[in-house]
Amino acid sequence: MMKYIAYIIILLFAVNSSFAQKDLSYFLPDSLEYDSSIPTPESVIGHQVGEWHVTHDKLVYYMKALADVSDRITIIETGKTYEDRPQLLLTITHPDNHSKIDEIKTEHKQLTDPSSSSNLDIAQMPSVVMMGFSIHGNEPSGSNASMLTAYYLAAAQGSDVEDKLKNVVVLLDPAFNPDGLNRFANWANMHKSENLVTDPNDREFNEVWPGGRTNHYWFDMNRDWLPVQLAESQNRIAQFHAWKPNILTDHHEMGTNSTFFFQPGIPERTHPITPQKNQDLTGQIGEYHARFLDRIGSLYYSKESFDDFYYGKGSTFPDVQGAIGILFEQASSRGHAQESVNGVLEFPFTIKNQFTASLSTLQAGYEMREELLGFQRDFYKNSVNMASEANEQAWVVSDQDASKLYRFAEMLDRHEIEVHKLAKSTNGFQTDNSYIIPTNQYQSRLIKAIFDVRTSFTDSLFYDVSAFNMGMSYNLDYKSLDKRNFNSDLLGEKFEASMRPEGSIIGGKSEYAYIMEWHDFYAPKALYKIQEAGIRTKVNTKEIVLKDGTTLAIGSILIPVKQQEQTPIQIYQIMEDAIDNSGVNIYSMKSGNTNGINLGSPAFESLNQPKIAMIIGDGISSYDAGEIWFLMDQHYEMPITKIDVNDFTRVDLSRYNVLIMPNGWGYGSIGSQKNKIQQWTQAGGTIIAYKSAAKWLSDQKLSKVKFAENKPDTTGYEAYEDLGNNRGAQVIGGAIFEVELDLSHPLTYGLKNERMPIFRNSTLFMEKSKNQYANPIRYTQSPLLNGYISEENAEKLKGTSAVTVSRVGGGKVISFTDNTNFRAFWYGTNRLLMNAVFYGQTISGRAGE
Numbered sequence: 001m002m003k004y005i006a007y008i009i010i011l012l013f014a015v016n017s018s019f020a021q022k023d024l025s026y027f028l029p030d031s032l033e034y035d036s037s038i039p040t041p042e043s044v045i046g047h048q049v050g051e052w053h054v055t056h057d058k059l060v061y062y063m064k065a066l067a068d069v070s071d072r073i074t075i076i077e078t079g080k081t082y083e084d085r086p087q088l089l090l091t092i093t094h095p096d097n098h099s100k101i102d103e104i105k106t107e108h109k110q111l112t113d114p115s116s117s118s119n120l121d122i123a124q125m126p127s128v129v130m131m132g133f134s135i136h137g138n139e140p141s142g143s144n145a146s147m148l149t150a151y152y153l154a155a156a157q158g159s160d161v162e163d164k165l166k167n168v169v170v171l172l173d174p175a176f177n178p179d180g181l182n183r184f185a186n187w188a189n190m191h192k193s194e195n196l197v198t199d200p201n202d203r204e205f206n207e208v209w210p211g212g213r214t215n216h217y218w219f220d221m222n223r224d225w226l227p228v229q230l231a232e233s234q235n236r237i238a239q240f241h242a243w244k245p246n247i248l249t250d251h252h253e254m255g256t257n258s259t260f261f262f263q264p265g266i267p268e269r270t271h272p273i274t275p276q277k278n279q280d281l282t283g284q285i286g287e288y289h290a291r292f293l294d295r296i297g298s299l300y301y302s303k304e305s306f307d308d309f310y311y312g313k314g315s316t317f318p319d320v321q322g323a324i325g326i327l328f329e330q331a332s333s334r335g336h337a338q339e340s341v342n343g344v345l346e347f348p349f350t351i352k353n354q355f356t357a358s359l360s361t362l363q364a365g366y367e368m369r370e371e372l373l374g375f376q377r378d379f380y381k382n383s384v385n386m387a388s389e390a391n392e393q394a395w396v397v398s399d400q401d402a403s404k405l406y407r408f409a410e411m412l413d414r415h416e417i418e419v420h421k422l423a424k425s426t427n428g429f430q431t432d433n434s435y436i437i438p439t440n441q442y443q444s445r446l447i448k449a450i451f452d453v454r455t456s457f458t459d460s461l462f463y464d465v466s467a468f469n470m471g472m473s474y475n476l477d478y479k480s481l482d483k484r485n486f487n488s489d490l491l492g493e494k495f496e497a498s499m500r501p502e503g504s505i506i507g508g509k510s511e512y513a514y515i516m517e518w519h520d521f522y523a524p525k526a527l528y529k530i531q532e533a534g535i536r537t538k539v540n541t542k543e544i545v546l547k548d549g550t551t552l553a554i555g556s557i558l559i560p561v562k563q564q565e566q567t568p569i570q571i572y573q574i575m576e577d578a579i580d581n582s583g584v585n586i587y588s589m590k591s592g593n594t595n596g597i598n599l600g601s602p603a604f605e606s607l608n609q610p611k612i613a614m615i616i617g618d619g620i621s622s623y624d625a626g627e628i629w630f631l632m633d634q635h636y637e638m639p640i641t642k643i644d645v646n647d648f649t650r651v652d653l654s655r656y657n658v659l660i661m662p663n664g665w666g667y668g669s670i671g672s673q674k675n676k677i678q679q680w681t682q683a684g685g686t687i688i689a690y691k692s693a694a695k696w697l698s699d700q701k702l703s704k705v706k707f708a709e710n711k712p713d714t715t716g717y718e719a720y721e722d723l724g725n726n727r728g729a730q731v732i733g734g735a736i737f738e739v740e741l742d743l744s745h746p747l748t749y750g751l752k753n754e755r756m757p758i759f760r761n762s763t764l765f766m767e768k769s770k771n772q773y774a775n776p777i778r779y780t781q782s783p784l785l786n787g788y789i790s791e792e793n794a795e796k797l798k799g800t801s802a803v804t805v806s807r808v809g810g811g812k813v814i815s816f817t818d819n820t821n822f823r824a825f826w827y828g829t830n831r832l833l834m835n836a837v838f839y840g841q842t843i844s845g846r847a848g849e
Helices: 002-018 041-045 056-069 101-112 141-155 159-167 178-190 231-243 276-295 347-367 369-389 402-414 444-450 523-532 568-578 622-635 645-650 666-682 692-699 720-728 791-797 830-842
Strands: 073-080 086-092 127-133 168-173 247-254 260-262 324-331 337-340 343-346 394-398 420-422 434-438 477-481 491-494 513-516 537-540 557-560 586-589 604-607 612-616 640-644 658-661 686-690 735-741 755-760 777-786 801-808 811-816
Touching (some): 041 141, 056 178, 086 231, 101 168, 101 231, 101 369, 127 231, 127 347, 127 369, 141 247, 168 231, 231 402, 247 347, 260 347, 276 324, 276 347, 276 369, 347 369, 369 444, 402 434, 434 491, 523 537, 523 557, 523 830, 537 830, 604 830, 612 622, 612 645, 622 830, 645 666, 658 692, 658 830, 666 811, 686 692, 686 830, 692 811, 755 777, 777 791, 811 830
Parallel strands (some): 127 168, 612 640, 658 686
Antiparallel strands (some): 073 086, 086 168, 260 324, 337 343, 394 434, 420 434, 420 491, 513 557, 513 586, 735 755, 735 777, 777 801
């Protein structure tokens, strides 16, 4: 018996010792000496790398401690996150380079200028490698490895290291997503046992909603490199363009049962605008990764997963910038140690792989330096040559919505794309509301990508969206100009961020009434501020024609001056404040005697201020909910109460008059509250339901919409090896389609064209209502504008409803089959949501199914 007990003790000791903390010798190459004056991670953060998940504050302290001591490192704060955490960028290179770093930076940027790049001696220039870690916060091995990378570059000694640092400038961002990283570190650390539990069922490996992947507003920031809508992205992109690195690494994690992936991805899934040379160089760099991972015995693979199609991802965005984007995907321990098909996966091992990939990248940047610099120079030379010969010599964009148009130009400007005011009217575009973008400039390939349209593909599977045309997402009028129609005389004043539209009160202070236009992007913000001040408002359902001939479209807002609690001067001041920093115009009315309807007409509907709640939590898409939260909070400064689905039973809905239900499968948990929801809606509430939420309401008979059955064809036989591809081909991963609008309907107020693009990434098909007034937005008979859809799904989609209104007593259920707020850059369709919020209350019950 004693022998058995002794055996158990020895076994337990062996198991626990296998999870013992790892010191630096576990990670670092043992062939080098390290400067003892450089602080180790443990000396600053208080624990060994991988023993705990590093929190962002400790990560910042360590990087600053290195910069304080090492003459190889300088550090800057590039900006702040939404939770006020600093974003850092370390410049790591030889001290001799630091003494002339501004000169190196300027000279490197000249590689993008064909007029001067031929004069550069690339044999004497260092390459630039940007290393970025953990843009998904719950993929933390990258940020934890960034400490090792920075320590190695600061402390490693020897002529080989010195020579690398003389020939490479490393730009190191230790945490692309500080808020998400900190959220996940707290989760993993608070559930760590002293004797590590490796069972995947343990709570340590199963985060609560929304998890640590996303930023503060629950955005996947790895999809924002091209749209640059988020503060973190804007700060990061500014540094990317300031340097134009030759290589950018993007360190991620994937499933626990995986190994390690590095690019290239699947060759057939590369965007056609990306030159083949880019993929060839990516493959060459991959040989370095393989060699370094072989040394430490790690399993890996390449070319079998992921793709390089959507330029909004960190590993793909550089491919249209003359650089090489490298995606690393490490199997995730999701905690400190977890069972996997490959044995127990320990957190330190995941960090070691990421650190090793950083070393292999450095080696590639060093040995391939001249080839990388030459490729970047040739990329921009070829781009300009292609642009000068192309049929499209410029793009003209226009919109009555000055703020939306400004936002589009601002996005281009962040990518150093030249945008000009249109100097002369041309091809139906007017100077007062149009910009022109010449294509013969150094970012010509990126311009081409932004306006790219393609509906045929060599491969029907996509890791991300198959369409991202920005002209469509902003719902702009746009047109390319060929050589016959373009000349430099069309280029007016160059766009600058300071050109933000300013609204005005036309006619000054009124003692009678004001009318506010609705077509500007910031009109909802202005209206909410006016209502929040306690001012009564109405919306017109028929056009108003002023005495001078000015026509105010339906959906304009009437603000009477009389019978308000505020004085005329107070109302005027409220109006001024409401339209500040917007393109919203307000007309001062001296009389109600206008042409057409008068201002006392019954065609004006009274409005109630929206009191908005949104259901979030388990089973609800945090992405979709976050996009709505971001829109309300950042753009419109409107409060939105976020109600966890698990708390719904105790919530008094009478506090709200609008309930938003984002896409998700988790509404079954509130099935017992069906009567509560129904009674609230019958009493006059407006439900705005997206996608699966709309389907759930339909299944519960809380709305009258019907969804078409979507059963796959199971006849015949298919090869087992084709299973994934055949099923994947039926997925609508993200494409752009055309819908037709009833412009007289409250849900379309502020829009001017009878057709518009809309984004779709689901296979939910909503049947048209028998009540022809209940479907104000419908797919056309040939709806595909851009991207991939199978022939079967294209046939199912045509003529279906994109939005259906159901009447429930005195209230409405407004069902959307598509995400109107996708990734914050679909400015063209988020107006549909805001119209539902403000005007859903005014929709006639007779116009509901």
